[in-house]
Amino acid sequence: MLLIECPWCGKRHETEFRYGGEAHIARPEKPEDLSDSEWANFLFMRTNTKGVFAERWYHANGCRQWFNALRHTVSHEFIGVYKMGEKPPVSVQGSEDR
Amino acid sequence: MTKYSIFSIARNAFSHHKNWPRQWRSPEPQKEYDVIIVGGGGHGLATAYYLAKEHGITNIAVLEKGWLGGGNTARNTTIVRSNYLWDESAAIYEKSLQLWEGLSQDINYNVMLSQRGVMNLAHSLGDVREGVRRVNANRLNGVDAEWLDTDGVKEFCPIINVSKDARHPVLGATLQRRGGVARHDSVAWGYARAADMRGVDIIQNCEVTGITRDGGKVTGVETTRGFIGAKKVGLVAAGHSSVLASMADVRLPIDSHPLQALVSEPIKPVIDCVVMSGAVHVYVSQSDKGELVMGAGIDSFNSYGQRGSFHVIEHQLGACLELFPIFSRVRMMRSWGGIVDTCPDASPLVTKTPVEGLYVNAGWGTGGFKATPASGWCFAHTLARDEPHPLNAPFNLDRFTTGALIDEHGAAGVAH
16 A cells, blocks of 8 residues: 655545546647647557656545655655646656666 | 377376476577567467467567566466457457367367356446346357346356345346356466477567667667567567557557456365456456455556555455355455556557557556457467458557547456
8 A cells, every 4th residue: 555645634545545647748738739649649648657757646535636746656666746737856757667 | 399188198107297398498589580579478479379370470589578477467367258348349359269269279288268157247227238238239249148137146156145235236247158267377388389389489588678770660679688680579568568669669558557366265166157246346256276366456556566555455355245245254365466558448459550560469458368369369460461450450559549449448447
């Protein structure tokens, strides 16, 4: 079971949270101008990083706030959490096998 | 190579079974191959076998970073069935079931297919309607399917709690009698042996670290054992598909998640079929050793760690006891996780890619074991002819651009 640090509530058990998948997938500025393949890239294609991964969590059974986290997808270790709209605290997004 | 038969058993009895030949070679990699398959699980080995058998291509290497069938092939719950809803899925899974039915003879290796019947339970009016619809859809596609009412469920599997007072009462079930289980290790080993006999090089402990290209065309792979040239490269790496595809700058619509399963201590035969329930979220069968084999849904978060969280197991055991109160004092022996490659529409990718000479067989998600023979068969066709077989043509990458998704969440969701 993961122990997740909500930026507002502190450390809580994983069962209080919902997972939101990959973070920082920006909604297109001008959706009407997008080609089909650009839509496919936005909607479906994922980085699926092996290593430190920026992802979203939702504290559903708590403060009901969304936030971002950096977590290693092999060790499951949380490197940091940060609020929606903020940049990752460490610029480590990328696949670094461990 | 010895053909396995009752005579070979008798012959080897004279030497006290100490002189059986090795089942496959451990060759050094050559400099170049016609086809390299990355991933030595069931699907990769099946691909190599059917390339050799159906298409006469034998200059093949299967590269495996660990040992054969040590990933999801060894971690699934061994269920085999073909009762999928949509035409595209029914066609490829039914092809698979037909290959299963002749597989032990075909590869001269007992895969211990046991067609004991697979039951998918319905617990609500919505489930009942969906189940009946699926039975009708299956029949139209030539897949055997029956609808059982509550009494029929009780008769087919007497230990299920069908009380009306249950939190999730059993209102009926779909039944595919030709479904069942097979021995997963045998599938990997059998395909490996059969492919090796036809000249395929199976190279273990050889991890692919890069995919080399020249002018947008694949020229080979960098590995922990050096560069190996190839005209065509097929990626069959399940949970690690995105990692490999990114080496060739190909993005896939895949997220990797842990999927956990567990077994109980061995008990006497008590359940002679496979029972699945999407609504209460568990599936159960009993192995030949007597262990109850159980599984359910994926852990929510992305992972490559081959383990998941305990609350997921707790949840599925709660569901199991709801259906089978008789198991309340059975002890669980061990649990494990595999990394499954899930697609947004719960359907696989067996396809060419934008990179010439690079092919991907992935996205089987939570239910790839049953598809092993047809997956290999179709992927071999795609690799050999450079175009998909009609059976796997719908399972391409373009469907995420065109919108022609094959939404199998209903048939694939929890039921594996």
